[in-house]
Amino acid sequence: MKPLTTVDGLVVPLDRSNVDTDAIIPKQYLKSVKRTGFGPNLFDDWRYLDPGEPGMDHSKRRINPDFVLNDPHYWGAEILLARKNFGCGSSREHAVWALTDYGIRVVIAPSFADIFFSNSFKNGLLPIVLDEAVVDRLFAEVSATPGYRLNVDLAAQTVTTPSGEAIPFEVGEFHKHCLLNGLDDIALTLEHADDIRAYEQRRRAEAPWLFR
Amino acid sequence: MTGKTLYDKLWDAHVVRTEADGTALLYIDRHLVHEVTSPQAFEGLRLAGRRPWRTDTVLAVPDHNVPTTHRDQGISDPVSRVQVETLDANVHEFGITFFPMTDVRQGIVHVIGPEQGATLPGMTVVCGDSHTSTHGAFGALAFGIGTSEVEHVLATQCLLQKKMKNMLVSVDGQVGPGVTAKDIVLAIIGEIGTAGGTGYAIEFGGDAIRALSVEGRMTVCNMAIEAGARAGMVAVDDTTISYVKGRAYAPTDELWDKAVAAWREFKSDPDAAFDRVVHIDAAGIAPQVSWGTSPEMVVPVTGRVPDPDEAGDPVKASGMKRALEYMGLEANTPVNQIAIDKVFIGSCTNSRIEDLRAAADVVRGRRVADNVKLAMVVPGSGLVKRQAEEEGLDKVFLEAGFEWREPGCSMCLAMNADRLESGERCASTSNRNFEGRQGQGGRTHLVSPAMAAAAAVTGHFTDVRDLTPPPG
Structure with a gap:
């Protein structure tokens, strides 16, 4: 996994609550057996006016000019500003892969769905929870300020606005450590292989029907 | 000392170790696999030169991409076919139990797990699918995971998890005629909202839940995720145990008796404390x-x-x-x-x-x-x-x-x-x-x-x- 330390990036606002993972990456693209290549289909149903299928040349499709990602002002955005319960629905990690493949590295929202939240950390995408009032204010600032950028510092746990205001955010120690160092958590877990074996030995005695 | 909730008991029984920040290594008893969220996980194992920790816990089935007509002609969509064939190749390479499309036991992963007795009370059950919450109907801790976590479970038999909070949704009284488990759970989601259960494991209780068949309880737990809760669950009772008895993967003879005695404990203690309790009046629920x-x-x-x-x-x-x-x-x-x-x-x-x-x-x-x-x-x-x-x-x-x-x-x-x-x-x-x-x-x-x-x-x-x- 690529480490994430700081992101100084353009912000794209997606002003909808309960954005589900079906909207982030529609089902037809889940047929891929790869982890890459989902970026052109991020928010596919909202982004294009014609239906999309895997294998198409998506650059030739009709784009929806009213969708925020198609506004040239937001091209190259690395920070997605979203509303509450972002990433609800299906467990598809493809949703995270579509965001990262598009170039998004941070999502800021008042709340996230649990599975999306944990999938993000496995892929170098930082989900930041901020108070609803703060998120409201950021939405207002983004729409009032062309080229609005935020500076995210994971080590310091701050989001800094163009005016220099540093907004603190919470992140779990373990998630932070893995993200800052780009660590593979399977390797970390396997360092505790002896603990897992000891658990299994104990459990086999208690609940032998689980080991047949 | 206050008692434990069903979720507390399931959690405690599966913790291998806990980090200073509360992140626990949680042991997984059953891993269900389907074709959509697994190919990248198997590929990850291959790239890292890893083997599955315990193949006997894994059960794989294609369900998302399979056609519902003309099975004998295979899958006509080439992209879908590749995905199903990839699962087929992976289960053979890694030695995993598999019900192919032509097997009478094939079906939706959350239907076949319980049907085969592969889902048992007291288990931790995971699958790369958000509707894994279904299996909580058996008094199991069951939740959906992403593909990186699928790979993690395959490689280590464990997951890194933080404990969720406890919520009790008590559906009190009895529903009227024509009102089913689906209506109960839709009414619950309407009440608490699609993010109402975020951060919680929900235990469904109350007389109306107790009165449901295991199938009905599965319907309710299935949609826990639509209320934002990764896991939904119902306490073990006679209904649960009689459903499990005699199923292909269920224990038999002396092991059955021993298991049943242990499973009976998978219910919340009378003095257990929940972080949030919601009461729903069953009689007030319409279709x-x-x-x-x-x-x-x-x-x-x-x-x-x-x-x-x-x-x-x-x-x-x-x-x-x-x-x-x-x-x-x-x-x-x-x-x-x-x-x-x-x-x-x-x-x-x-x-x-x-x-x-x-x-x-x-x-x-x-x-x-x-x-x-x-x-x-x-x-x-x-x-x-x-x-x-x-x-x-x-x-x-x-x-x-x-x-x-x-x-x-x-x-x-x-x-x-x-x-x-x-x-x-x-x-x-x-x-x-x-x-x-x-x-x-x-x-x-x-x-x-x-x-x-x-x-x-x-x-x-x-x-x-x-x-x-x-x-x-």
Whole structure:
């Protein structure tokens, strides 16, 4: 996994609550057996006016000019500003892969769905929870300020606005450590292989029907 | 000292070790695998030169991409076919138990796990699928995971998890006739909202839940995720134990007795403390119909489509307006005046034998209405299909004008050929009414199997309680 330390990036606002993972990456693209290549289909149903299928040349499709990602002002955005319960629905990690493949590295929202939240950390995408009032204010600032950028510092746990205001955010120690160092958590877990074996030995005695 | 909740007990029994920040290494007893969320995980194992930790805990089945017609001809969509073939190759390479499309035991992963007794009380059960919460109906800790976590479980038999908070949803009293598990869970989601359970494990309790069959409890737990909770669960009782007994993967003889004694403990202690408790009056629940594009957008069939102008909160009102526009509905329309184009009876929420019986009871002696272009029944597994055929349910559906299909996820998420066309309106027994879920531009209304059947035979949403018994 690529480490994430700081992101100084353009912000794209997606002003909808309960954005589900079906909207982030529609089902037809889940047929891929790869982890890459989902970026052109991020928010596919909202982004294009014609239906999309895997294998198409998506650059030739009709784009929806009213969708925020198609506004040239937001091209190259690395920070997605979203509303509450972002990433609800299906467990598809493809949703995270579509965001990262598009170039998004941070999502800021008042709340996230649990599975999306944990999938993000496995892929170098930082989900930041901020108070609803703060998120409201950021939405207002983004729409009032062309080229609005935020500076995210994971080590310091701050989001800094163009005016220099540093907004603190919470992140779990373990998630932070893995993200800052780009660590593979399977390797970390396997360092505790002896603990897992000891658990299994104990459990086999208690609940032998689980080991047949 | 206060007692423990069911979730506390399940959690404590599976913690291998805990980090300073509370992140625990949680042991996984059962890992269910399907073709959509596993290929990248197997590829990850290969790239790192790792082998699965315990292949005997893994059970794999293709369900999302499989066709529901002409099975003998294989999968015509080449992209879907590659995905199913990739699962086939992976299970062979890594030595994993597999029910291929041609096996009578094949079906939706959340139907076949319980059906085979691969899901047992007291277990931790995971799958790269959010509806894994279904298995919590057995007093198990079951939750959906992403593909990186699928790889992590394959490689280590464990997951890194933080403990969730405890919520009790108590459905008090008894539901009236015609009101099913699906109506109960839709009413719960309508009450607590689609993010109401975020950060919680929900235990469903109360007399109305106790009175449900295991199939009904699975329907309720299945949709815990639609209320935001990764895990839903119901305490173990006699209903649970008699369901499990005699199933292929269930213990037998002395081991059975020992297991049952242990499983009886998987219930919340009387003095257990919950972080949040919600009470729902069962008698007040009518058959439910979702009207919008989130499962929380639900009303009783006796009600009307809500009015955004009465929402109060501007963010909520704008979401409602967008949903009404997508759904092609006017505010204040009586629900029973909404006509439908298609009917889908199936999915991991409602494709078990009990669901098919409930739908058949409504359909028997009636015909699918003329304005309904397609009404289909997709059994949850080959074994459900076989049992339904033994009971003659297939004939009831076919004579009424329904299609009787092969098992799989089908039009719940429309990854195979079964889908809505843009603008089509569907009465669906599935779990998600998101935009485009059943096909781009498709309009999904979530209902129970009996309500889907009632809509099929009348052509619009109809209170199943108002249908007179069919002739004969």
